[in-house]
Amino acid sequence: xxxxxxxxxxxxxxxxxxxxxxxxxxxxEGARVVGGARRTDRIAAPVTALQLDVTEPASCExxxxxxAEELSGLDILVNAAGLALGRDPFDDSTExxxxxxxxxxxxxxxxxxxxxxxxxxxxxxxxxxxxxAGRQAxxxxxxxxTSKFAVxxxxxxxREDLLGRPIHITTVDPGLVQTxxxxxRFRGDDTTARKVYEGVEAMQPGDIAECIVFAVTxxxxxxxxxxxxxxxxxxxxxxILRTES
Ligand code: NAP
Numbered sequence: 719x720x721x722x723x724x725x726x727x728x729x730x731x732x733x734x735x736x737x738x739x740x741x742x743x744x745x746x747e748g749a750r751v752v753g754g755a756r757r758t759d760r761i762a763a764p765v766t767a768l769q770l771d772v773t774e775p776a777s778c779e780x781x782x783x784x785x786a787e788e789l790s791g792l793d794i795l796v797n798a799a800g801l802a803l804g805r806d807p808f809d810d811s812t813e814x815x816x817x818x819x820x821x822x823x824x825x826x827x828x829x830x831x832x833x834x835x836x837x838x839x840x841x842x843x844x845x846x847x848x849x850x851a852g853r854q855a856x857x858x859x860x861x862x863x864t865s866k867f868a869v870x871x872x873x874x875x876x877r878e879d880l881l882g883r884p885i886h887i888t889t890v891d892p893g894l895v896q897t898x899x900x901x902x903r904f905r906g907d908d909t910t911a912r913k914v915y916e917g918v919e920a921m922q923p924g925d926i927a928e929c930i931v932f933a934v935t936x937x938x939x940x941x942x943x944x945x946x947x948x949x950x951x952x953x954x955x956x957x958i959l960r961t962e963s
Contacts, residue, residue: 721747721748721931721935722744722747722748722749722794722931722934722935723747723748723749724748725748725749725750725793725794726749726750726751726752726789726790726791726792726793726794727741727744727749727750727751727752727789727792727793727794727795727796728751728752728753728754728782728785728789728792728794728795728796728834729741729744729751729752729753729754729765729796729798730753730754730755730770730772730796730797730798730799730826730827730830731754731755731797731798731799731800731847732751732753732754732755732761732765732767732798733753733755733756733757733758733760733761733767734755734757734760734897734898735798735895735897735898735899735923736798736847736892736895736897736923736926736927737753737755737796737798737799737847738753738760738761738923739922739923739924739926739927740796740798740923740926740927740930740931741753741761741765741796742765742927743924743927743928743930743931744794744796744930744931744934745764745765747931747935749793749794750766750789751764751765751766752765752766752767752768752784752785752788752789753765753766753767753768754767754768754769754770754772754781754785754799755767755770755799756769756770756771766788768781768784768785768788769781770799772799772821772822772825772826772827772829772830773818773821773822773825773826775829778826778829778830778833779833782830782833782834782837786834786837791837791838791839792834792837792838792839792842793838793839793841793842793843794842794843794844794845794934795830795831795834795838795842795843795844795845796845796847796930797826797827797830797831797844797845797846797847798847799822799826799827799830800822800823800827800847800865801818801819801822801823801899801902801903802819802859802861802862802899802902802903803815803818803819803861803862803902803903803905804858804861804903804904804905805858805859805903805904806858807857807858808860811860811861815861816861819861819862819865820861820864820865820868822865823862823865823866823868823869824865824868824869824872827846827869827872828872831844831846831872831876835885838885840884840885841884841885841886841938842884842885842886843885843886843887843888843933843934844876844885844886844887844888845887845888845889845890845930845933845934846869846872846873846887846888846889846890847869847889847890847892847926848866848869848870848873848889848890848891849862849866849869849891849892849893849955850891850892850893850946850948850952850954850955851863851866851955852865852866852867852868852869852870852891853866853867853870853891853946854954854955854956855956856954856955856956857956859955862903863955866891869889870889870891873887873888873889877941877943884938886933886934886936886941886942887941887943888930888933888934888941888942888943888944888945889943889944889945890926890929890930890933890944890945890947891944891945891946891947892921892926892947892948893921893946893947893948893949893952893954893955894914894915894918894920894921894948894949894952894958895920895921895922895923895925895926896915896920896921896922896923897923900912900914900915916960917960917961917962918949918951918952918958918959918960918961919949919950919951920949921947921948921949925947926947929945929947932945933945
């Protein structure tokens with residue numbers, strides 16, 4: 719029997735990359751899945767697509783109400799929506815970018831968690847997608863690094879506040895995964911984005927989705943607190959071994 723038969727899940731950032739792969743993987747394990755993103759046309763069946771902008775409180779409220787109704791309650795929330803903007807020294811960063819990165823990665827994730835918690839059934843699970851950038855800083859990534867340290871801090875704090883309740887919480891902190899992340903980070907500059915994945919075997923979104931499925935399918939008395947998953951050729955966000963081309 720598929721391990722998540724009878725369970726329901728919400729995945730944010732389900733239109734691309736890690737969120738899309740996770741939504742598909744949870745569905746393949748038998749869960750009914752609602753995926754949220756701004757580009758709902760990129761979310762395909764069996765995942766049910768619902769419009770979501772995590773930076774907009776009203777959008778989040780509409781999304782959670784509709785998802786909880788569609789799924790008759792929730793067992794799993796995966797907070798995968800996120801982004802970075804630019805690879806610049808802090809002096810060159812802007813307040814506009816700061817707002818969008820923190821609003822999306824931090825406030826959006828916290829907001830979605832707050833809204834989903836009342837719908838989570840006993841035995842439920844919250845999975846936050848952090849990053850190795852949230853464990854070790856690297857140069858020219860200050861806003862993103864700040865946001866992912868905040869995700870880890872929030873996840874630790876939530877673990878404390880949920881202690882004693884039958885809800886699991888996990889942070890999954892990936893290293894280099896080949897997705898549209900770099901295309902977004904470099905504002906649509908495909909050539910620069912592609913260089914990020916040159917000369918190195920990056921992880922694929924499915925590699926992270928498999929880890930998430932592992933975390934949410936443990937026995938109910940087990941909580942996987944943290945999973946740090948890197949490409950073999952990297953030791954941190956800032957140190958990646960590349961072959962010469
Ligand atoms: P991606 O392919 O660019 O996917 C990002 C997802 O986030 C998209 O589905 C996007 O959907 C969604 N999103 C962005 N802003 C949103 C908003 N305001 N409201 C709702 N959804 C929003 O990148 P990815 O690599 O899969 O990133 C997923 C998560 O993994 C992020 O939290 C990222 O920080 C983290 N991560 C990635 C890597 C990596 O190397 N790729 C490493 C560590 C951690 P729409 O644009 O359609 O709204």
